[in-house]
Amino acid sequence: MGPxxxxxxxxxxxxxxxxxxxxxxQLALSGxxxxxxxxxxxxxxxxxxxxxxxxxxxxxxxxxxxxxxxxQIFFLFFALPGLGVKLDPTQTAILALGLNGGAYAIxxxxxxxxxxxxxxxxxxxxxGLHKGQVFRLIILTPALRAIFPAxxxxxxxxxxxxxxxxxxxxxxxxxxxxxxxxxxxxxFEVYFTITGMYLAMSWILMVGFAAIARRQFNxxxx
Amino acid sequence: MNQTFGLPxxxxxxxxxxxxxxxxxxxxxGGGAVGMLVALARTAESALLRRLAIGYIAVFQGTPLLxxxxxxxxxxxxxxxxxxxxxxxAIGFTLNASAFLGDxxxxxxxxxxxGQTEAAQALGLHYRARMRDIIxxxxxxxxxxxxxxxxxxxxxxxSLAAIVGFIELARAGQIxxxxxxxxxLVFGVVGAIYFVLCWPLSLYSARLEARFAAAMR
Numbered sequence: 001m002g003p004x005x006x007x008x009x010x011x012x013x014x015x016x017x018x019x020x021x022x023x024x025x026q027l028a029l030s031g032x033x034x035x036x037x038x039x040x041x042x043x044x045x046x047x048x049x050x051x052x053x054x055x056x057x058x059x060x061x062x063x064x065x066x067x068x069x070x071x072q073i074f075f076l077f078f079a080l081p082g083l084g085v086k087l088d089p090t091q092t093a094i095l096a097l098g099l100n101g102g103a104y105a106i107x108x109x110x111x112x113x114x115x116x117x118x119x120x121x122x123x124x125x126x127x128g129l130h131k132g133q134v135f136r137l138i139i140l141t142p143a144l145r146a147i148f149p150a151x152x153x154x155x156x157x158x159x160x161x162x163x164x165x166x167x168x169x170x171x172x173x174x175x176x177x178x179x180x181x182x183x184x185x186x187x188f189e190v191y192f193t194i195t196g197m198y199l200a201m202s203w204i205l206m207v208g209f210a211a212i213a214r215r216q217f218n219x220x221x222x
Numbered sequence: 223m224n225q226t227f228g229l230p231x232x233x234x235x236x237x238x239x240x241x242x243x244x245x246x247x248x249x250x251x252g253g254g255a256v257g258m259l260v261a262l263a264r265t266a267e268s269a270l271l272r273r274l275a276i277g278y279i280a281v282f283q284g285t286p287l288l289x290x291x292x293x294x295x296x297x298x299x300x301x302x303x304x305x306x307x308x309x310x311x312a313i314g315f316t317l318n319a320s321a322f323l324g325d326x327x328x329x330x331x332x333x334x335x336x337g338q339t340e341a342a343q344a345l346g347l348h349y350r351a352r353m354r355d356i357i358x359x360x361x362x363x364x365x366x367x368x369x370x371x372x373x374x375x376x377x378x379x380x381s382l383a384a385i386v387g388f389i390e391l392a393r394a395g396q397i398x399x400x401x402x403x404x405x406x407l408v409f410g411v412v413g414a415i416y417f418v419l420c421w422p423l424s425l426y427s428a429r430l431e432a433r434f435a436a437a438m439r
Contacts, residue, residue: 004300005300025310057343062421062424063413063417065374065420066374066378066416066417066421066424067378067413067416067417067420067423068378068379068381068382068392068416069378069381070381070382070384070385070392071381071392071395071409071412071416073414074395074396074399074405074409075405075406075409075410075413077405077411078399078405079405079406082406112254138265156284160284160285160286160287162285162286163286163288163289164288164382164385166284166288166385167385174286174288174289187292187296187310188293188296188297188299188300191289191292191293191296192293192297194289195285195286195289195290195292195293198282198284198285198286199285200290202284202285203284
């Protein structure tokens with residue numbers, strides 16, 4: 001018995017799948033924005049002079065990096081209502097992606113900040129810039145440029161990880177595909193197609209990030 | 223069924239843990255073997271082999287692991303190969319791990335100074351001896367921190383077998399959570415077990431990296 005492939009159900013479901021792609025982009029981009037915010041804020045708390053703040057940040061990073069995303073999102077999904085936080089599955093997924101991506105972003109951005117020579121801070125302060133300005137203009141911008149490939153690589157991974165959010169029924173491509181699969185029983189055809197869609201999405205993100213890098217960091221280093 | 227979370231439930235989680243560890247070992251062994259071929263193809267002189275390896279790595283790194291598991295799982299059934307669930311997911315994890323390990327080892331092979339290869343060639347060593355005795359022993363040493371670090375990713379990744387329905391630690395957690403109605407406690411314990419498994423590896427990887435960084439200076 002040879003394999004019988006029938007992609008017609010996939011063609012019929014194409015609009016739904018493309019909307020699923022939009023859902024994945026929305027989920028992933030929101031998650032990235034939150035991760036970037038946590039990443040930048042986390043660098044400050046990770047380097048804080050107060051030991052408890054520093055320790056709390058390190059604990060957060062280590063817990064996130066050493067447990068599976070699936071367990072993290074289940075935990076959030078069940079723990080948040082207990083804390084009185086009412087979020088729908090998609091919002092829970094964004095929070096989970098943001099926390100997960102944020103933990104990695106802190107370590108990546110911190111590496112970039114450490115690569116900036118100390119003299120640069122001192123030079124900025126000597127020029128009369130505020131501490132905030134020094135951090136934003138003289139430390140963060142060159143640091144972000146240095147770590148941009150690593151950070152965006154992590155963000156693309158986050159987009160792929162977002163497929164796991166289907167397990168709490170967030171609105172994204174994989175959960176759309178699961179619905180179509182259970183209606184049509186064409187499991188292989190559906191998953192094969194959306195695997196191609198994920199590949200296309202990570203390619204689009206790669207090209208997009210490269211364009212941002214050319215625009216934003218296009219200044220001479222010396 | 224409405225039980226509380228007690229010793230039998232914890233034992234059930236540990237039964238799942240056994241499968242998580244087994245799956246991880248299988249994927250690491252299989253992924254290591256295939257990954258070595260990927261790394262060699264990626265650094266081969268033949269442009270065709272190199273391009274094939276680049277494509278292989280790009281596909282597996284550019285799509286979700288969950289989709290890879292689904293495609294392998296349902297694809298095997300479609301071509302009439304009936305495998306137990308654990309074997310099907312093990313194949314999926316092996317393919318995924320081979321792309322990531324292949325890319326890590328590719329980087330390490332390329333990090334070696336070109337003179338190593340040239341010196342080996344000048345000594346009349348053929349490809350096989352050159353790789354086995356000169357290049358790979360050094361490259362795998364350089365790749366040690368990243369390889370151990372990847373092991374953490376791999377262990378965490380095996381949790382996705384739960385979505386396919388295979389009972390490992392994460393799926394065992396779901397089952398216990400459904401019977402005890404204590405999801406926060408159960409997933410907290412499941413997370414803690416993963417942490418105990420992964421954290422030492424993370425620390426070891428970081429220590430190896432620090433040691434290499436110090437040696438480079």
